[in-house]
Amino acid sequence: FVSVPPAVSNIVEICAPESLDDKDGYNMCKNACDPGECCLEPIEACRVENSDICSEYEVCKILHGTPKSHPSSIESQIVTKCNTNALVGDDSQAQECKDLCQPAACCFTSNKDDSCNTPDNEAWCSQYAACQLLDHVGDDGINNNKEAQDVVQSACSDTSSKGLIACSNVCAPANCCFDGSLDCTETGMDNLRCSHYEACGILYDHDKNPNTTTKPNPVATESDQKSSLELAMHISNVCSNESIQTTEGSDDCLNLCEDNLCCFADDEEVNCLKDHGEKCVVYAACDNIVHGEYALKPEDTSSQTSNNIPVENPKSYNEELTEKCQQAKITTLEGFNECLDLCKAHLCCSTTDKRENCYNDHPNECDDYAPCAVLTAHSSSLSNAEDIVDGVCDVESIKTREGLNECQSVCGEHLCCFSPIGTKSNCVDTLGEECSKYHSCIHLTLATGGPVGIRKDEPNSISSLNESESEGFDYKIPEQDSLGFSCSEEHIAEAGETDCDNMCNERSCCFEEGVGNCKVTDKDFCVSAETFCSEDSS
Numbered sequence: 001f002v003s004v005p006p007a008v009s010n011i012v013e014i015c016a017p018e019s020l021d022d023k024d025g026y027n028m029c030k031n032a033c034d035p036g037e038c039c040l041e042p043i044e045a046c047r048v049e050n051s052d053i054c055s056e057y058e059v060c061k062i063l064h065g066t067p068k069s070h071p072s073s074i075e076s077q078i079v080t081k082c083n084t085n086a087l088v089g090d091d092s093q094a095q096e097c098k099d100l101c102q103p104a105a106c107c108f109t110s111n112k113d114d115s116c117n118t119p120d121n122e123a124w125c126s127q128y129a130a131c132q133l134l135d136h137v138g139d140d141g142i143n144n145n146k147e148a149q150d151v152v153q154s155a156c157s158d159t160s161s162k163g164l165i166a167c168s169n170v171c172a173p174a175n176c177c178f179d180g181s182l183d184c185t186e187t188g189m190d191n192l193r194c195s196h197y198e199a200c201g202i203l204y205d206h207d208k209n210p211n212t213t214t215k216p217n218p219v220a221t222e223s224d225q226k227s228s229l230e231l232a233m234h235i236s237n238v239c240s241n242e243s244i245q246t247t248e249g250s251d252d253c254l255n256l257c258e259d260n261l262c263c264f265a266d267d268e269e270v271n272c273l274k275d276h277g278e279k280c281v282v283y284a285a286c287d288n289i290v291h292g293e294y295a296l297k298p299e300d301t302s303s304q305t306s307n308n309i310p311v312e313n314p315k316s317y318n319e320e321l322t323e324k325c326q327q328a329k330i331t332t333l334e335g336f337n338e339c340l341d342l343c344k345a346h347l348c349c350s351t352t353d354k355r356e357n358c359y360n361d362h363p364n365e366c367d368d369y370a371p372c373a374v375l376t377a378h379s380s381s382l383s384n385a386e387d388i389v390d391g392v393c394d395v396e397s398i399k400t401r402e403g404l405n406e407c408q409s410v411c412g413e414h415l416c417c418f419s420p421i422g423t424k425s426n427c428v429d430t431l432g433e434e435c436s437k438y439h440s441c442i443h444l445t446l447a448t449g450g451p452v453g454i455r456k457d458e459p460n461s462i463s464s465l466n467e468s469e470s471e472g473f474d475y476k477i478p479e480q481d482s483l484g485f486s487c488s489e490e491h492i493a494e495a496g497e498t499d500c501d502n503m504c505n506e507r508s509c510c511f512e513e514g515v516g517n518c519k520v521t522d523k524d525f526c527v528s529a530e531t532f533c534s535e536d537s538s
Contacts, residue, residue, distance in 0.1 A: 003049075003050070004035065004036050004038065004039060004046065004050040004053045004054065004057075005035050005036075005053070006053055006056060007032065007033075007035070007036060007053070007056035007057050008032050011029075011032050011033070011056065011057070011059055011060075012059050014028050014029050014032050015029040015032065015033065015059045015060060015062055015063075017062065017070075017072040017073055017074070020062070020063075020073060020074045020124075020127065021074050021103055022103070023116065023121050023124050026123070026124040026127070027120070027121075027123075027124065029060075029062075029063065030063065030123055032060075033057060033060035033063060036053070036054065036056070036057030036060060039053075039054035039057045039060075040057065040060060040061060040064065063123075066187040066188050066189075067079060067080050067187065067188030067189060068186065068187055068188030069188070071188065073127075074100075074127045074128070075126075075127040075128075076188070077100055078097075078100055078101065078127065078128055078129075078130050078131060079130050079172060079173040079189065080173075080188070080189070080191060081093060081096055081097050081100060082097040082100065082101065082130045082131055082133055082134070082173070083130065083133075083173035083174070083189075083191070083192055083196075084133070084142060084148035084151060084152060084193065084196040084197070085148065085191055085192055085193040085196060086191055087133075087137070087141065087142045087148075088142050088143070088144065088145065088147075088148055089141075089142070089143055089144070091141060094137075094141050094142075097131075097134065098134060100131075101128055101131035101134060103128075104124075104125060104127075104128035104131055107121070107125035107128055107131075108131065108132050108135065108169075129168070129169040129172040130169065130170065130172045130173050131169075132155070132166055132169040132170050133151065133152075133155065133169075133170045135155075135166070136151045136152075136154045136155045136170065137151055145193070145195070145196065145367060148193070148196040149195070149196050149198065149199070149273075149274070151170075152170060152171070152196055152197050152198075152199045152200065153198075153199040153273065153280070153281070155167050155170040155171075155199075156170070156171070156199040156200060156202055156203075156281050157199075157281060157284040158284075159202075159232035159233060159236060159281070159282070159284065159285075160233075164202075164203070167199075167200065167202065167203065168203055170200075171197055171200035171203060173189065173192060173197075174192065174194060174196075174197035174200050176189055176192070176360075177192070177194035177197055177200070177360065178200065178201070178203075178204045179204075183354070183360070184359075184360060185354065185357070186354075193367055194359070194360060195366075195367045198274070199280070199281050201281070202232075202281040202282060231282055232281070232282045232283075232284070232285070234256075235253075235256055235257070235282070235283055235284075235285045235286060236284075236285040238252050238253050238256055238285075239253040239256065239257065239285040239286055239288050239289055240285070240288070241288055241292055241293055241294055244288060244289055244292070244294045245294050250289065250294070250296065253286070253288070253289050254289060254296065256283075256286070257283060257286035257289060260280065260283045260286060261286060261289075261290060263280035263283060263286070263287075264280075264286065264287045264290040264291065265290075320342070321339075321342055321343075321368075321369065321371040321372070322371050324338045324339045324342060325339040325342070325343065325371040325372055325374050325375070326371075326374070327374055330374060330375070330408070331401050331404065331405065332401070332404070333398055333399070333404055333444070336375075336404065336408065336444060337444075337445070339371075339372070339374070339375060340375060340415065340444070340445065342372070343369060343371075343372035343375060344415075344418075344419050344420065344425065344509075345419065345420060345423050345425055345509045345518035345521065345522060346365070346366065346369040346372055346425060346518070346521060347372065347375065347376065347415055347416050347419055347425040348416065348424045348425040348427075348521070349362070349365070349366035349369050349370075349372065349373075350366075350369075350370075350372055350373035350375075350376050351376060351413060351416060351427075352376075352413065353413065353427070353430070353431075355427075355430045356416060356424075356425075356427045356430055358424050358425075358521060361424075361521075362521050365521055375408075375412060375415060376412040376413050376415065386436075386437040386438075386439070388410060389407075389410055389411065389437065389438050389439070389440045389441060390439075390440045392406045392407050392410060393407040393410070393411065393440040393441055393443050393444065394440065394443070395443055398443055398444065404444075407441070407443070407444060408444070410438075410441075411438060411441035411444060414427075414431070414434070414435065414438040414441055415441065415444070415445075416431075417431065417435035417438060417441070418441065418442055418445045420506045420507065420509065420518075420525070421506070422522070422525045422528075423509075423518060423521070423522045423525050424521055424522055425521075482503070483500075483503050483504075483507075483528050483529070483532050483533075484528070484531075484532060486499040486500045486502075486503050487500035487503070487504070487532040487533070500532070500533075503533075504529065504532070504533035504534075507525065507526065507528075507529035507533055509522075509526075510522075510525070510526035510529040510530065510533075511529070511533075
């Protein structure tokens with residue numbers, strides 16, 4: 001039997017949000033809550049046997065709450081207003097962050113005489129952990145996403161015990177990017193950009209590459225974390241300036257680092273920091289052999305291209321997206337389709353449907369396609385969807401600007417029904433019959449040839465839809481081997497190349513060299529395309 005004493009009578013006042021920004025106030029709340037700690041833990045027996053008393057300790061959840069459950073708590077305000085994305089290009093937000101963090105400046109000072117980060121105040125200081133980001137932000141602030149990534153990279157480049165504590169503090173807002181038990185949206189961290197925090201992967205088990213993993217990482221185990229730290233410390237010793245002064249020491253360092261020198265390459269086309277954030281943090285000391293006082297000559301570090309992943313998007317891709325996906329540009333059917341054509345394989349990045357959203361799986365790619373959110377930004381939920389959609393999205397209505405805008409507003413979140421079948425952005429497997437209610441939204445997509453679907457009258461025939469055929473569109477997912485079947489010698493000999501060509505056309509995003517490429521978000525989808533389709537046929 002677990003016995004919990006009654007809470008003090010004024011616990012609500014003691015643990016009010018405004019009390020927690022003061023060390024004494026926080027500690028009073030914590031001391032008042034400690035007797036009921038088991039009520040806030042996943043100990044069912046405690047809550048069942050002490051149900052009435054545990055309800056008195058509900059207010060204590062503010063000490064462990066999220067921005068969604070307790071938005072007014074100090075910690076919630078800090079992680080939402082002092083994360084990198086909140087500070088990008090916003091001087092007023094940066095000042096607000098500084099003002100919030102000012103009471104806890106003593107937690108992060110290097111002067112031991114001025115420090116208040118003592119065992120008694122450790123929990124209070126932990127509320128302000130994300131404030132340590134300010135130590136790495138220059139006077140000019142954070143002006144773009146690249147600078148945001150660099151700031152976090154800088155904070156996590158020191159692999160000493162003290163350095164990793166600082167890294168952990170800076171990374172505090174991004175726990176939901178790595179911990180598989182957390183969801184950024186559900187915890188209220190909607191304004192977070194996980195891609196800014198790639199370097200935080202050193203703190204987690206089996207560091208995720210946000211461009212390739214299918215699920216955020218679990219929390220690191222102590223042994224795995226220790227392994228990464230030991231390697232980082234070993235590299236730091238072998239590649240110290242003192243060590244690489246000698247030929248032998250320089251050779252030892254190069255031997256350890258040669259496969260990861262792309263992390264420190266000056267050439268942006270060669271640099272792999274974006275793709276190998278965690279590994280670059282572990283190998284941070286290798287920079288000494290590239291840029292340090294005793295750096296090798298360029299010809300001796302020619303292996304900088306090792307481990308590099310070729311950049312798939314030209315530098316102008318974001319400009320093209322931003323230009324074509326402006327709100328003003330999508331007010332015509334032609335403009336809408338130009339934007340949709342670039343975005344159709346990345347709609348999962350901006351959908352508000354948690355079942356379909358893929359942002360956490362591909363934060364880098366999704367950040368790049370942020371302008372696509374305009375397609376779903378004004379979507380509304382409908383109770384009698386089919387009747388309304390049919391009324392506002394008929395072919396004649398969408399020829400006017402007003403009609404097009406009205407159709408877009410009801411179809412936005414269901415454009416995924418018409419994304420290429422087999423991509424993550426296609427939602428027919430999740431929404432099912434709901435897609436059929438938004439059937440008339442297909443008229444928005446027909447300007448670019450429409451989606452590839454399976455016709456009800458010929459379930460084995462896969463073809464592109466035109467306006468006259470749209471009534472036969474069936475929201476059924478083809479078998480995984482349907483591309484292989486359609487492009488098999490037997491099927492082509494019997495039915496011709498039309499089915500194969502149509503399915504390969506739908507996979508054209510796999511062969512795009514710039515904007516619109518879907519290799520990262522839909523690797524398997526593109527593997528089959530590379531097997532059965534040629535770049536010319538797409």
